[in-house]
Amino acid sequence: MSEQREKTDDYDHHGGFPVYKAAEDGGGPDFGRLIEALRTVQDLAVSTAPPADVVKRAADQAEALAALLEPHRVPEGAQIGGRCMNLPGRGSLLMLPWTIEKFDDTGVRSTGVFRRFHLGGNGAAHGGTLPLVFDDLFGMITHAYGRPISRTAYLHVNYRSVTPINRKLVIEGQVDRVEGRKTFVSARMVDENGVLVADCEALMLVLLPGQP
Ligand SMILES: CC(C)(COP(=O)(O)OP(=O)(O)OC[C@H]1O[C@@H](n2cnc3c(N)ncnc32)[C@H](O)[C@@H]1OP(=O)(O)O)[C@@H](O)C(=O)NCCC(=O)NCCS
Numbered sequence: 001m002s003e004q005r006e007k008t009d010d011y012d013h014h015g016g017f018p019v020y021k022a023a024e025d026g027g028g029p030d031f032g033r034l035i036e037a038l039r040t041v042q043d044l045a046v047s048t049a050p051p052a053d054v055v056k057r058a059a060d061q062a063e064a065l066a067a068l069l070e071p072h073r074v075p076e077g078a079q080i081g082g083r084c085m086n087l088p089g090r091g092s093l094l095m096l097p098w099t100i101e102k103f104d105d106t107g108v109r110s111t112g113v114f115r116r117f118h119l120g121g122n123g124a125a126h127g128g129t130l131p132l133v134f135d136d137l138f139g140m141i142t143h144a145y146g147r148p149i150s151r152t153a154y155l156h157v158n159y160r161s162v163t164p165i166n167r168k169l170v171i172e173g174q175v176d177r178v179e180g181r182k183t184f185v186s187a188r189m190v191d192e193n194g195v196l197v198a199d200c201e202a203l204m205l206v207l208l209p210g211q212p
């Protein structure tokens with residue numbers, strides 16, 4: 001259980017992953033606003049039925065926004081999104097906008113909601129969105145435990161009750177055991193009343209030098 005618990009920024013231990021550093025100034029004063037506005041646009045894009053003239057104006061504005069950002073593409077690791085530890089979901093649009101409440105070598109806890117963007121059917125979150133939340137949590141758990149960035153070898157979700165959207169949920173997990181390159185992790189997702197929504201276990205594998 002206590003194998004390799006010292007934290008390291010030595011990227012010789014992170015396989016072929018590029019060097020990741022937190023974004024300067026947490027992304028600046030307006031990046032959080034930008035990401036939250038884009039998340040709201042995502043919600044609205046999949047939950048509205050506007051008339052054709054509004055669709056045309058929205059498309060024009062979306063294309064104008066894309067043109068504004070297009071000249072500022074940078075390689076992986078240099079972008080702002082995903083490196084803002086102060087923002088929900090690290091300021092990544094792929095990650096759900098959940099907030100970390102606990103982060104240490106005994107485990108990680110995060111809270112948040114599945115939004116309308118994550119709707120599957122009949123008011124429930126899409127089943128494919130839960131592995132995303134668990135997988136990202138497992139990355140944080142292995143990092144908090146002092147293990148190098150690892151790749152997920154397998155991830156098993158048990159869906160125990162229907163996952164509501166727009167209701168606060170809590171996810172918490174920890175390292176269960178370590179065997180050489182293998183880190184076995186597990187986590188549970190519960191609602192505000194403690195009702196089990198899902199649980200998950202996974203194997204995270206430390207990469208070999210240069211391994212993609
Ligand atoms: C996971 C991956 C790194 C493993 O490849 P590898 O480094 O060559 O590792 P190995 O196949 O030698 O496996 C190492 C150990 O893990 C075990 N293992 C690997 N995959 C496993 C799986 N899916 N289930 C159970 N055990 C597994 C092996 O049995 C081996 O155990 P042992 O040392 O006791 O014999 C590789 O298959 C891969 O890159 N897969 C894609 C990962 C990915 O894209 N994940 C999502 C994004 S992070």
Ligand SMILES: CCCCCCCCCCCC(=O)O
Pocket residue numbers: 020021022023082083084135139149150151152
């Ligand atoms: C300081 C920013 C930290 C960002 C770390 C990103 C690590 C990405 C690992 C991706 C693993 C995966 O594909 O599931």
